Amino acid sequence: MERIVLHLDMDYFFAQVEENDQPEYRGKPVVVCVYSGRTGESGVVSTANYEARKYKVKSGIPIKAAMNNLKGADAVFLPVRHERYAEISQGVMGIVSGYGEKFEYASIDEGALEITGAAHGDYGNAKGIAEKMKGEIFEKFHLTCSVGIGPNRLVAKIASDFRKPDGLTVVKPQEAEEFLGGMEVGKIPGIGKKSREFLETMGIRKIGDLRKTDPALIAEAFGKKTAGWLMLAAKGIDESEVGTGGWQKQISRIMTLRRDTRDLEEIMGAMGELISDVAKEVRERNIAFGNVGVNAIDENLKSYTKARTLPHPSEDEGEIKGIAGELFAEILKETKTGFRRAGIKVEKLESKKGQKTLGEF
Ligand code: TTP
Ligand code: MG
Numbered sequence: 001m002e003r004i005v006l007h008l009d010m011d012y013f014f015a016q017v018e019e020n021d022q023p024e025y026r027g028k029p030v031v032v033c034v035y036s037g038r039t040g041e042s043g044v045v046s047t048a049n050y051e052a053r054k055y056k057v058k059s060g061i062p063i064k065a066a067m068n069n070l071k072g073a074d075a076v077f078l079p080v081r082h083e084r085y086a087e088i089s090q091g092v093m094g095i096v097s098g099y100g101e102k103f104e105y106a107s108i109d110e111g112a113l114e115i116t117g118a119a120h121g122d123y124g125n126a127k128g129i130a131e132k133m134k135g136e137i138f139e140k141f142h143l144t145c146s147v148g149i150g151p152n153r154l155v156a157k158i159a160s161d162f163r164k165p166d167g168l169t170v171v172k173p174q175e176a177e178e179f180l181g182g183m184e185v186g187k188i189p190g191i192g193k194k195s196r197e198f199l200e201t202m203g204i205r206k207i208g209d210l211r212k213t214d215p216a217l218i219a220e221a222f223g224k225k226t227a228g229w230l231m232l233a234a235k236g237i238d239e240s241e242v243g244t245g246g247w248q249k250q251i252s253r254i255m256t257l258r259r260d261t262r263d264l265e266e267i268m269g270a271m272g273e274l275i276s277d278v279a280k281e282v283r284e285r286n287i288a289f290g291n292v293g294v295n296a297i298d299e300n301l302k303s304y305t306k307a308r309t310l311p312h313p314s315e316d317e318g319e320i321k322g323i324a325g326e327l328f329a330e331i332l333k334e335t336k337t338g339f340r341r342a343g344i345k346v347e348k349l350e351s352k353k354g355q356k357t358l359g360e361f
Contacts, residue, residue, distance in 0.1 A: 001121030002173065003114075005242060006130060007156035008096055010109035010145045011165035014085050015049040018078050020142050029055060029075035033063050036301055036341070041067065046080050050165065085109075092137055092145075099133050102243040105285065110160075112153050114242040123149065127170050134168065151176060154238035158187050176236030181208035188233050195222070210234040243286075251281050251289075254343030260299045262335075267296075267328050267342050268321075274344050275324065279317035282346065288313035290348030292323040296331050297341040304331045313350055320346060 010016065014032040019025055029052035036043040041064050048057045048066070055069040063077070089108045097103035100113035119125035130147045137143055146167035148159025155176050159169040171179045180187075185207055186196045198221065204210050210218075211234040219227035232238065253274040261267060282289060293307030306327040310319070324344055 001116055002123075003116050003151055004119050004121065004123065004126045005150060005153050005156040006100065006113045006115050006126065006133075007106075007148045007150075007153060007160040008111050008113070008133070008145050009147075009157075009160045009164075010089075010092065010143060012047055012049045012053075013089075013109035014047045014080060015052075016143055017085055017088050018081075019049065021084070025076045027051070029057070029070055029073050031057055031063075031066050031070070031075060031077045032080055033066075033077055034080050035063070036297070042301070088141060088143070092141055092143065095136050095140065096133060099129055102241070104243045105281075106157075110157075112156065112242045115149075123170055123172050127168065130168050130170075134166075151236070152238040153240060153242060154189070154233055155179070155236050157189055158183070161187070177211075180234070180236050181206065181211065183207050185210055188230070190233075191230075207234050250345045250347040250349070251278050252295075252343060252345035253277055254295060254341060256341050257339060260338030260340050262332055262338050264325070264329055264332060267339065268325055271324060271328075271342060271344055272321075275317060275320050278344060278346055279315075279320060282315055287349050288315045289346035290314075290350065291346065292320050292327075293345045293347060294324050294327040294331070295341075295343040295345070296328065296339045298335065298337040298339050300337060301340075302337070304335065306330055307345075307347070309348070313348070320344065 015030045018030055018032060030049040031052050032046045032048065034043050034046050043063045045057060045059055045061050045063060045066050047059050052066070052070065052075060055073060057066045057069055067077070085108060093103070093105055093111050096111045096113055099118060100115040101117045102114040104112045106112055115126055115129055119129055126149045130149060134145060134147060137145060144166040146160050146164045148156045148162065148169050148171070150156040150159050150171040151173040155171050158180065159171045160167070162169040183206065185191055185199050185204060188207065199210065202213070202217065202221065204213055210230065215227060215231050218230055222230065255270065255274060257267065257270050290313045291307055291309050293305060295303065295305045297303045308323050308327065328342070
């Protein structure tokens with residue numbers, strides 16, 4: 001049977017949830033913000049609905065810039081409500097996981113699903129599954145999403161981003177090379193800004209250019225292992241399994257502390273729930289982590305990060321807690337200011353089968 005993988009990505013997710021919860025905002029530009037400081041305008045945009053995107057407002061830009069672009073547009077600015085989105089995400093992904101054999105929660109608004117068996121290896125059936133799934137999500141949550149279907153997770157993920165919003169893109173195995181060929185190399189998950197810029201200096205902009213490049217040159221630039229994977233990706237080949245911890249590079253949580261503090265116990269008290277949450281995701285995804293990091297942002301919004309690599313991959317909540325405590329203690333020792341926000345992350349994720357994940361490249 002031919003392998004078929006489905007990848008789903010919610011449309012303008014946080015903003016769409018806000019539109020549903022507060023229907024009076026629908027039709028207006030809606031900007032969901034991570035407010036970082038005490039002044040009403042400092043922070044960044046988490047996401048924006050499509051009305052706001054028409055004004056060049058998107059994830060990551062300063063709230064001030066968004067306000068500027070949207071002057072006079074009757075826009076709505078809202079603070080992120082992570083718990084609410086997580087709750088909806090769980091519901092949606094619960095629906096998704098029911099349509100296939102193996103499911104992987106890739107991020108708060110993305111999931112991958114192995115549907116080879118469910119579709120009996122037939123791409124027409126696969127499309128029908130996606131339509132039904134989209135229908136159920138809309139019926140139960142009034143949310144739209146975009147879905148990609150392909151011979152593996154790589155192609156499916158890229159396909160999910162091809163038509164948005166409310167898209168459904170099916171890429172059959174024999175179409176994969178052509179589908180990818182004209183796209184920018186940055187569309188390959190795992191190729192960040194740095195790699196993209198570097199490839200560009202080699203004259204490689206499109207995935208098709210990459211495919212034609214001598215693998216030895218890529219190996220010289222990126223090392224053998226990464227180059228091997230990259231060249232396969234350029235051809236649309238990806239044999240990674242769904243449900244093995246996959247592509248996500250890290251699991252992280254961050255929060256604003258109840259008040260500015262330099263008290264280690266107070267910080268660790270606040271971190272308890274975040275750490276449990278991270279550990280829960282590690283368990284659910286049946287993965288281990290090789291690195292624990294913390295992040296602390298002081299009252300002047302200066303950010304401090306520290307991380308430690310473990311001698312062996314671990315799944316242990318206690319280990320996260322112990323290392324986080326030590327790392328926060330180090331930060332406190334090196335600073336004098338009070339801390340406003342604190343966060344935790346685990347990285348170097350791998351499936352417990354010992355298989356390396358894409359995040360390591
Ligand atoms: P995305 O899927 O990248 O964005 P989106 O769902 O808002 O829009 P699209 O229709 O293009 O898929 O990210 C999912 C959510 O993650 C997004 O709703 C908000 C959050 N997010 C941030 O908080 N910061 C960021 O920089 C990005 C990219 C996303
Ligand atoms: Mg999305």
